Each structure stands twice: as structure tokens, then as C-alpha cells.
Amino acid sequence: MALMTCPECSHRVSDKALACPSCGYPIAGDGAPRGGVAHVVGRVAGTWLSVSALENIVIAIVFFGGIAAVLITLILVNR
Ligand SMILES: [Zn+2]
Structure with a gap:
């Protein structure tokens, strides 16, 4: 993980961040799509959000949704 300078506001930001936490400028390194969802998420969240996070x-x-689905099925079947 490396820090880079935001081209928009010169804020120091991780190259793994989707967008600059200061101004929302899309950073999205490592093959992540520029703009689009990443840009929107970065602006809405306004915080450091990495792709891995x-x-x-x-x-x-997905994991907890799967567990919930299994539990709901068991409850319905056992009635
Ligand atoms: Zn910025």
C-alpha cells in the first residue's frame, strides 16, 4: 500500500482507496473501474474505503444471507 497525492485537492490518499476522502475524486487503483459505482460510493461515504474492504x-x-436463508428454511420445514 502506498500513498499518493490527490490530483484534485493534493490530499494524501492511499492508492488502494476508491476515492479521495477529502474531495471524492476517484482514485480506484489496480484495475478497478474508474467513475461509476466507485465514484458514487466514494462521494457518499466520504471516508477511506479500500477495494478489499x-x-x-x-x-x-453473502455469507450471513446464506446462513439466514438456511435458518429460515429449517424453521419453515420444522413447523
Ligand atoms: Zn482530493
């Missing part, structure tokens, strides 16, 4: 959130949602 986003992946972890998605994996967690």
Missing part, C-alpha cells in the same frame, strides 16, 4: 463487506453479506 468493499470485497469483505460483500462476502460478509
